Amino acid sequence: MHAGFEGTPLERWRAGVEAGMPQIGDAVDIDMLGATAEKVELDITGCRFAEFFRAVGEPELGFALLCSMDDTAAEEIGGDQVHFKRTSTIMQGGRRCDFRYALERSGKL
Secondary structure (H helix, E strand, C coil), X not given: CECCECCCHHHHHHHHHHHHHHHHCCCEEEEEEEECCCEEEEEEEEEHHHXXXXXXXXXXXXXXXXXXXXXXXXXXXXXXXXXXXXXXXXXXXXXXXXXXXXXXXXXXX
């Protein structure tokens, strides 16, 4: 067992995403671009977390506390079966957060 979830790295990552959604609630606006067995692509187009940290003048703290966890979750929970890429975050001044996940099955992308 790893990070409180059982199964393959991909199964653990999926379970982690599902477990985290209730905590996120309506704090983000999600534009789901596509989800297949090989990839998940979505944009966050609104983020109340970023609004809060900007209002208190600490967007970099917000990035360190919240946004950096996205990389960690993919890396630590998903292992070699979940590859994460993001080029922009609202927290750091972007218009959106672009989440791109490549999902491996049976060792191949």
